[in-house]
Amino acid sequence: MDLDRFLFHLQFQSERVIPADWKVAWEDAPLPYKLYQSLQEIPLDCEIPHSLNEETTTGLKKLSHLLWYVYGQTGYSETTMPQPDGAGEETIHAFRRYVPSGGGLYPSELYIYLKMEGFPEGIYHYDAAHHRLLLIREGNFDSFLTGALGNRCDVSEAQGVLFVTTMFWKNFFKYNQFAYRLQGLDAGALLGQWQQVSSRASLYTRVYFQFLDRHINQLLGLNEEEESIYAVVPFAERKLSFLQDQIENLPAAAWSKDILEVKTSHYQRSINVLDFPYIKKINHQAMFDSPEQFGAIKQKGAHVKMGTAHPLPEVEPLVYDLAEACRKRHSPELNFINRPIPLKQLALLLKETMQPSDSDLYAEDGRSALTIYGCFHGVEGLPDGAYRYDALSHSLIEIHQGDFRLPLQKAMKVDNVNLHQVPICLHIIGERAHYKKELGYRGYRIQQMEAGMLLQRLLLTASALGMNGHPLLGYDGKTCDDLYQLEKTGETTLIQVPVGCYQPKSSLVANLHT
Template sequence: MNLDKFLYNLHYETAKITPPDWEVNWEDAPLPYKLYTTDLPEVELTRNFSDTHSPSTHPTLADLSQFLWYSYAITQLSESYLSMDSVETWMTYRRYVPSGGALYPSEVYLYLKLQEIPTGIYHYNAAHHSLICLREGNFDEYLDHALGNRCDMSKCFAAVFVSTFFWKNFFKYHNFSYRLQGLDAGFLLGQMLEVGKRKNFATGVYYQFLDGAINHLLGVHEDEESVYAVLPLSIDNEMKWFEDIKNVQITSAKLCEELETIHHQRYMKSKVVRPYPMLLKMNQACMLYALTNDKKRPINNDSSLLVKVPQTNDLIHSFSKACKDRYSPGQDFVLKPLQFETLSNLLNDLTLMSHYRNDIDQDLSLLTSRVSLRFTSYGVVGLSNGMYEVCNSTHEIKQISHGDYRTTQQDGLLSDFVNMAQIPLSFNFSGSNNHYQELYGYRGHRIQHMETGILAHKLLLASSLQSMNGHPVLGFDVPWYDELFQLRKYESTSLLQIPIGYHRPLARLQSRLDM
């Protein structure tokens, strides 16, 4: 299967990318976290956390510990029933970020320059909330080159690398895992951006870098894992982000010659790892061997009937509480009256969280410059039932049509894992149906899904701030939803759906690790 056909089937004919006889071997499932078995230096991180995130002027190991805890630590053990009438249960390891099937294919690595520990490359051990030192040394210049000389690493105290470990969710979802992996990386980046903001860390997301050089630095094997994004952290107010690429000719191969190869043994539990050739083929096609300074961007469409959303100036709610309260309801949504003020607060919080610095815009742009957001409403007091488009740049919502769309959306789901009749809001995330391939090649698909994940996670946090929750859904008929949300005329396609509403407690046993 060629790559264009693979991406088409991935979105529009998903049955064609997974063998009909595919069976999930749960007995041989991988761990949802990576463990190194090589005897490597380990740095224990503190578990003493306050409920507030005081800004840092001189980052310490304790600040980093809090950043990692709120970003990607295992914060809850949950035992849930397989269904409402089942006595069978399964155990999951939950974090503050969502993940398809709670499988968490992303891994976190860091380049750290803190006084308390040796400067070098570390892996975040989420299972033990600790750091594993993989390689000591100062790699400022190496990373400057790997990022296309667009980041002054000497002014950063850390850089975070978000990778994808392919087998961690391929074992369940087969090739469909490719879409989930990009979204999962985006969910994690969205959380890190919000935690960093509350720690007063300046952040910027690099989607474009020399993949081979970064993977070589971390010692990851590209046949099983690859870095998707780099997030430098700084407290230097004078730092300039994403400067034009300088005329320095350097390749991944040349950079890799500067460092010895490291091979640290790791444990993932699975005894049999089935092949995933299409994921490796897609990852290889995404690799960058040269960087360009192309600032072209897709164009958004906008028009008529607008509803003004009252605007406030800051996030006044508890971020920590929003993290702890967030989870993905299924059949436990409960339809209750939803005030327009609550919707306004949700959209206001989302707008305030939707600015982020990245190497595509090269400024603090709204996420909705590339990922469009529409929603259907039912039973919102003070707002007509219908379909709306979110116009974050003007803090307005544009009415597209009137009506009750709950049944139509239910009919478009591939499985009845949520009850749309009990949901007042359902958000549709859409973007270019060619996934910006003309701008970024096959990497455009990956970037598009990471940006969708970032915006989606910010919406989930905004919902949790309003005592509601959302359920990210990929199991829907994409052509059906594209028609419903009137996307075809804009050459856009549905990337994710998130129903949002109130809910009753889920029938499960849980043990919190964040008390």
């Protein structure tokens, strides 16, 4: 199977990338976090504030709170579920973070380049299990990172740089090759959470999806056969010149000559680590070796007008306590309850979700090429039907009128959500070719990360509005594509998100902070 066919199956026939006889070896599962051994430890503050809107700390204490809200282990839960055969019940134990992850496996890892007074300048790993930083490599790497980003960012002006990587085995052990799709979405959700949390701390950030992968993997001390860089995010307390793109292909010898190999060791628990050939192959093919490979995505022009435009109510920007929204955010599964939604609430949800975010993909206004479609039932003042959200005009473009809950329910591969109890079923939509023309095989993972970032804004906004969303990939994409007539636009559904009111889960939950 070549990579084009692999991506086609991954997106449209996911059952073909998982062997029919695949069995998950739960007893040999990896840990959901990376545990380095024998590295210098920098303890982080554990007195976490209950509101990010009241953040007044600085320096390492401020960073401690940011990292905990972005990717720390925030809670522990025990949930009792009935067995499928009706023979008794099963208790599921899980550690919770504020970002969603397929199967709760958290394949992403966080690294950070810091230049702060009071501790060594260098590259650190965020140890989520113990809420601490571990020093991987000491030194100043401003010029190295500036070069690895194609000289589009003067890293010397940044307070630090966040790195999001993926450890392939951490969710491959369960999902086989389908893990590749989840890895991009998970990394995107983490990036979306960083954007929301860092903005509350008055930090300016920009997400770079394009860089010289092997150089950054070397800097972080990664074995790219098991873990690789996915995104680079410089940040600072004021707007910097890294907001302008001026690609330069500087000779690597001019900025990377002093970076030596660094030896580290880590514990992952699994004894029998299987091979994942397609993920390794596409990761190698997606790597950039020169800034000349960097590209930009053109925002999609006007869609073909499909029907009546329904203007949405004008709404002011939503102001809410992000920490509270994080605490309340969860996936309701079978706990949705059928309750009408005011049109103004839907307008807030869509407008906040589609706010522009800063990345190196778009040369214009930062507005994503992704769009949102949805099927609505019981939204006050809106006929039941399928619609496309037009962010520029803040309106819903009608595609079909009708109640589509039953066909959407039939299209689900696992009945873990009762869509008849859900008033809002949204779909994040993207280009069917996954940016391959502009970015080659790197385009697929970037598009999934983009979808994950948008997804996290959607979930946090829903939580702030007293609702919740449940991200789903277990649905028949062709059914949804046909419903929205996406062949006309060359697009496809990337993820399905039922949103609505809910009743509390029957579970024991404990917070993991003081």
